[in-house]
Amino acid sequence: MERYNLIKEVGDGTFGSVWRAINKQTGEVVAIKKMKKKYYSWDECVNLREVKSLRKMNHPNIVKLKEVIRESDILYFVFEYLERNLYQLMKDRQKLFSEAEVRNWCFQVFQGLAYMHQRGYFHRDMKPENLLVTKDIIKIADFGLVREISSQPPYTEYVSTRWYRAPEVLLQSYLYSSKVDMWAMGAIMAELFSLRPLFPGVSEADEIYKICSVIGSPTTESWADGLKLARDINYQFPQHAGVQLSVLIPSAGADAISLITSLCSWDPCKRPTASEALQHPFFQSCFYIPPSLRTRAVARAPPSAGTRGALDLQGVRRYSGALPNSKLTNNFTSPKLHPPLASGVQRKLDIVNQDGIKNDKSMKTTRQPKYRPPGKDSPTSMNKGRSGRGVLETAEKLGNMSVGTRRQSMGQRPPPPPMKTGVNWIPESRNFMLRSTQQIPTGRTFTRKVAG
Numbered sequence: 001m002e003r004y005n006l007i008k009e010v011g012d013g014t015f016g017s018v019w020r021a022i023n024k025q026t027g028e029v030v031a032i033k034k035m036k037k038k039y040y041s042w043d044e045c046v047n048l049r050e051v052k053s054l055r056k057m058n059h060p061n062i063v064k065l066k067e068v069i070r071e072s073d074i075l076y077f078v079f080e081y082l083e084r085n086l087y088q089l090m091k092d093r094q095k096l097f098s099e100a101e102v103r104n105w106c107f108q109v110f111q112g113l114a115y116m117h118q119r120g121y122f123h124r125d126m127k128p129e130n131l132l133v134t135k136d137i138i139k140i141a142d143f144g145l146v147r148e149i150s151s152q153p154p155y156t157e158y159v160s161t162r163w164y165r166a167p168e169v170l171l172q173s174y175l176y177s178s179k180v181d182m183w184a185m186g187a188i189m190a191e192l193f194s195l196r197p198l199f200p201g202v203s204e205a206d207e208i209y210k211i212c213s214v215i216g217s218p219t220t221e222s223w224a225d226g227l228k229l230a231r232d233i234n235y236q237f238p239q240h241a242g243v244q245l246s247v248l249i250p251s252a253g254a255d256a257i258s259l260i261t262s263l264c265s266w267d268p269c270k271r272p273t274a275s276e277a278l279q280h281p282f283f284q285s286c287f288y289i290p291p292s293l294r295t296r297a298v299a300r301a302p303p304s305a306g307t308r309g310a311l312d313l314q315g316v317r318r319y320s321g322a323l324p325n326s327k328l329t330n331n332f333t334s335p336k337l338h339p340p341l342a343s344g345v346q347r348k349l350d351i352v353n354q355d356g357i358k359n360d361k362s363m364k365t366t367r368q369p370k371y372r373p374p375g376k377d378s379p380t381s382m383n384k385g386r387s388g389r390g391v392l393e394t395a396e397k398l399g400n401m402s403v404g405t406r407r408q409s410m411g412q413r414p415p416p417p418p419m420k421t422g423v424n425w426i427p428e429s430r431n432f433m434l435r436s437t438q439q440i441p442t443g444r445t446f447t448r449k450v451a452g
């Protein structure tokens with residue numbers, strides 16, 4: 001760690017604090033995540049999901065893990081640095097993003113997701129804070145909860161941040177899939193358009209209530225498996241007709257509404273895959289630029305979601321035309337805006353901003369209340385879903401609360417050193433190496449609050 005100068009703490013997550021740092025040798029700016037838990041052997045470290053999955057991923061829209069360092073039983077991840085996360089961008093925003101901006105970001109994120117899912121992983125904690133942005137480029141970060149698709153269910157940890165949590169996870173299905181990331185993307189897309197969360201539940205039960213209020217309660221047609229899942233735990237969905245998303249998100253065009261609708265389908269099977277989403281008409285004006293061409297492209301066009309200006313790039317493939325399925329149809333029927341949806345949400349943010357200034361004021365935009373997303377439901381970030389709670393307890397909790405509450409490039413590297421205690425390494429795909437340091441001071445703690 002003596003190779004790095006730590007500049008400033010830029011994030012404080014469940015598992016670690018993140019610092020902006022500079023590599024003294026190369027001058028490169030990096031992000032260093034100092035894990036909160038202690039690691040007493042390398043074996044423990046290499047088995048971490050974040051390490052195992054990120055080692056295998058090399059994609060322009062997935063944050064690069066450059067190096068892993070273990071020193072004095074503290075584990076540090078060295079990532080490429082990105083300027084801001086999407087939540088920070090939205091929080092500071094005074095006017096709505098243009099559709100072109102939303103399209104460009106989403107196109108890139110879906111490319112990252114398509115790559116990840118095709119490589120056999122799903123993220124499980126997609127949220128604006130985990131999408132990092134530098135200029136036009138957006139990358140998926142935080143692989144702490146990533147899962148191998150081939151891993152055997154049941155998945156007993158209760159994952160993801162509430163507002164972006166898929167209904168099957170809320171209902172504690174043992175069998176969820178990469179489609180949980182697609183649900184989250186629907187919610188994130190809507191939020192990018194409106195600068196307010198689509199399903200801002202204040203509890204798990206309220207989360208389901210909010211979802212029902214917006215997309216209408218599930219039916220046999222829309223999610224037969226979900227009704228069965230609910231029956232199995234003795235849970236009754238609150239009954240709502242739903243609203244027109246186009247009314248709720250007036251700044252989104254018809255194609256965007258169609259894609260959000262499709263992503264936020266009750267039934268995971270009815271949500272498009274990431275690759276299918278890339279083919280949606282919403283992205284008709286986007287051009288896929290293969291990663292190998294992106295360095296060349298970057299000087300002339302946004303790197304991942306090319307605009308028409310990128311047409312002359314060699315090797316550019318155009319996605320166009322509608323998907324040949326009915327999943328993309330907006331099938332909302334009720335024009336009635338449910339009262340909770342109109343009320344908005346008031347939250348407080350208590351976090352250090354980019355300039356290191358602690359901000360605990362209520363966040364407000366000119367158009368709607370600013371907000372602070374919830375943390376995960378437990379301090380450890382994962383609730384032990386079924387292991388700590390029986391299904392009856394879960395149903396009771398959901399029932400009681402819903403009814404009546406209204407419901408990261410390194411230069412030349414030496415060959416990989418042997419992995420042993422006290423030796424640091426860099427993932428194989430990016431070469432390994434190790435040093436030692438003590439430079440990261442004990443992390444300060446920032447608290448986040450959700451007001452009211």
Ligand SMILES: Nc1ncnc2c1ncn2[C@@H]1O[C@H](COP(=O)(O)OP(=O)(O)OP(=O)(O)O)[C@@H](O)[C@H]1O
Pocket residue numbers: 010011012013014015016017018031033063079080081082083084085129130132141142143144381408
């Ligand atoms: N590569 C990076 N470049 C710049 N900032 C980063 C980087 N990685 C993380 N951050 C910042 O640190 C925050 C927390 O990082 P991260 O999500 O990896 O930590 P975590 O402990 O896993 O958090 P969580 O509570 O979401 O699980 C991010 O929201 C982001 O603002």
